[in-house]
Amino acid sequence: MxxxxxxxxxxxxxxxxxxxxxxxxxxxxxxxxxxxxxxxxxxxxxxxxxxxxxxxxxxxxxxxxxxxxxxxxxxxxxxxxxxxxxxxxxxxxxxxxxxxxxxxxxxPLPSYPPALQNLGIRLFPCTTRLSEQPLLAGLKHLNRLEQVIARNEWHDGEHAEGLMLDAAGRVIEGVFSNLFLVSEGVLRTADLSRCGVAGVMRAELLDQARALGVPVDISDISLEQFQQADEVFLCNSVYGVWPVRAFADLSWSVGPLTRKLQGIARALLEV
Amino acid sequence: MxxxxxxxxxxxxxxxxxxxxxxxxxxxxxxxxxxxxxxxxxxxxxxxxxxxxxxxxxxxxxxxxxxxxxxxxxxxxxxxxxxxxxxxxxxxxxxxxxxxxxxxxxxPLPSYPPALQNLGIRLFPCTTRLSEQPLLAGLKHLNRLEQVIARNEWHDGEHAEGLMLDAAGRVIEGVFSNLFLVSEGVLRTADLSRCGVAGVMRAELLDQARALGVPVDISDISLEQFQQADEVFLCNSVYGVWPVRAFADLSWSVGPLTRKLQGIARALLEV
CATH class of the missing domain: 3.30.470.10 (Aminotransferase class 4, branched-chain amino acid transferase, N-terminal domain)
Incomplete structure (x- = not known):
């Protein structure tokens, strides 16, 4: 248009x-x-x-x-x-x-393969780190060279998204998505006061989870905590929720809270 | 044009x-x-x-x-x-x-008052810190929100430039200039491998100083080292060299190496 x-x-x-x-x-x-x-x-x-x-x-x-x-x-x-x-x-x-x-x-809406929603995605381990700038953290501003560089790290069709850490090695987000974990029944996502983009779908899913009575935790996430999570998924405003099924040599099955929140996102995004 | x-x-x-x-x-x-x-x-x-x-x-x-x-x-x-x-x-x-x-x-060439060259400038102490991103450090790229925010910190006519530190408190550069110190006969400027813009006039003045036999040091600069410098000046490709005469409650007179390098820059910039 x-x-x-x-x-x-x-x-x-x-x-x-x-x-x-x-x-x-x-x-x-x-x-x-x-x-x-x-x-x-x-x-x-x-x-x-x-x-x-x-x-x-x-x-x-x-x-x-x-x-x-x-x-x-x-x-x-x-x-x-x-x-x-x-x-x-x-x-x-x-x-x-x-x-x-x-x-x-x-x-037009991007034509992602349905398998990304259904089976989940493989997450690329980006080496590009997010720099810490509290004055800009959380904002969807136009200074996006870090994302451009990170997105250029992989060109295969195997990885639908990439994981970005900050300079200190904390797990922050995807290149164009926010990241959630489920660990021992708690829905976790990274604190975005130093870097990262506070996504609209992230905010929606946090509120939806709270409404469902799911405990929610927004704080720093270490690589170990990410690796040991029970469920991992990504979200954004366009595709909704993508379960993460693999990262390096780790794999996850699609968990129940992921499916529940995916359904909520899908309902929002479908006519 | x-x-x-x-x-x-x-x-x-x-x-x-x-x-x-x-x-x-x-x-x-x-x-x-x-x-x-x-x-x-x-x-x-x-x-x-x-x-x-x-x-x-x-x-x-x-x-x-x-x-x-x-x-x-x-x-x-x-x-x-x-x-x-x-x-x-x-x-x-x-x-x-x-x-x-x-x-x-x-x-058109900006019409800076001649006093900035002759008497030197007052430097504003910016609170905006430069974030560390080695992948972008030194480059004159288009992601310049930090400079926009820093330049918006002062609106008076007293300050011609602002000093920017990195997140760790190291002295890096001006908002639109590079910074030099002279300390015990050594010409010093910040290492720009974590943040900052590696200016063209900075590179030129470093080479000119070396050709004059002036010892040159490119390394981290603490706020104390800056405050205790014998001479302080700024440079960029458009105005050449501005001596720094004041910063907060500190003041400097225009030193001999500053004047020498200013003359070299002026010769380059004049027809």
Whole structure:
């Protein structure tokens, strides 16, 4: 579908945009089903938090309205919103009156093989480590070279995702997914106050698990704790939940809590 | 002056560019004097190193040729080259045949007050810390949110630059400059293997100092070592050398090696 820039059909953006110059902005990748953006409130909430932390003065009601109109026109697919700080003066300083720029891009749903959902995936052990930057941790900002480098570590069809650790060796997330473990009945996911992206599906599944009475723990995860987990799965806003069946020489079967939360994600993502 | 994209006059770039999506690219900021790009070989060398480390297949002879032609047409000013990985597929994986995109932007020389060169500058103590990422350290890549946040820490006219430390408290660089100290006759600048941008003027001044027989030391610098330095100055490819005259409650007079290297930089940057 034709992209929009600030509400107008467009295929290009001004060269002065700070998104290009510095990665000075945020994005959201939103599943669209039945003409509706899935988990819209959570996406808007994360975007607002990013705007607050980066000092971006976004027009949230306008963004909401555009996402709704664009989704209705698209019907089904993936809607990517990029919000930049707008045009740049020379240098890193932003103009006090800089107007953030809204970019909407629609694309078809990716056609992942059903086996990824059903049988689970093999996780590649990335050597690229996530750097620690509390000022940016959790945000879905446009500085994504670490993910680009990590994703370039494997080119085979055997691995659907890669595991990323931080510099201290803690287990954080996938390259484009969040990671969950189940250990002794507790649903665990990494603390993202130093690095990582706080995914919208991660937040949804945490709340859903709490509602089911499942104990939830958000804290540092060591490689040993990951390796000894009873269940391992990944999630994101587009594919929902992928069980992890293998990592290096380890293997897991798909566990009951994984299947339960996968069903919840699937219900959200299906029309 | 009119910008170029891939050698053609243009004001915009395709929304699919990975420079926008992920900051997936590099840039160079080059002073142009008398129709010539200053320190061109060093800029090209750093760009080539960045391409090697990020796996960007750039056409270096073509880039050189475009920089020369554009500079000749511009005459005087600042020439910014952005090199991105080109258009994106969905997701972080780059297409094997992705064509890097070359963006040239010309602007007038910034009009800094002469006092910055003559009397020196006051350095702002940024609280934003540089994160450690050896895979990106030294490169002038497009992921610059740390610099954007740091530059936003001060808005007064008293501070021309800000000092950035890394997460461990080591003294690294300015927001848009490299930092040098002179201590007991030794010219010192930070090791940039964990973070920081390895500036072209920094490299030039290091070589010039060596040629003058000045002992040079590139290693970690503590805040105490910085505070106790005999001379402190900043440099970059556009303004040359700015002596540092004040930082918090400390002050320095402009030292002899600072003046000597400033003269060398000025000679390079003047027609």
């Amino acid at each position: 034709q992209s929009w820039v600030d509400g107008q059909p467009a295929d290009s953006l001004p060269l002065k945009d700070r998104g290009l110059a510095y990665g000075d902005g945020l994005f959201e990748t939103i599943a669209v089903k039945g003409g509706r953006p899935v988990l819209l409130e959570r996406h808007l909430q994360r975007l607002a938090e990013g705007c607050r932390r980066l000092g971006l003065a976004a027009n949230q009601p306008l963004i909401r309205s555009e996402l709704l109109v664009y989704s209705a026109a698209m019907g089904e697919g993936v809607l990517k919103l990029i919000l930049t700080r707008g045009d740049s003066l020379r240098g890193y300083a932003a103009a006090a009156d800089a107007q953030p720029r809204r970019i909407l891009q629609g694309s | 009119q910008s170029w994209v891939d050698g053609q006059p243009a004001d915009s770039l395709p929304l699919k560019d990975r420079g926008l999506a992920y900051g997936d690219g590099l840039f160079e900021t080059i002073a142009v004097k008398g129709g010539r790009p200053v320190l061109l070989e060093r800029h090209l060398q750093r760009l080539a190193e960045g391409c090697r480390r990020l796996g960007l297949a750039a056409n270096q002879p073509l880039i050189r040729s475009e920089l020369l032609v554009y500079s000749a047409a511009m005459g005087e000013g600042v020439l910014k080259l952005i090199l991105t990985r080109g258009d994106s597929l969905r997701g972080y994986a780059a297409a094997a045949d992705a064509q890097p995109r070359r963006i040239l932007q010309g602007s």
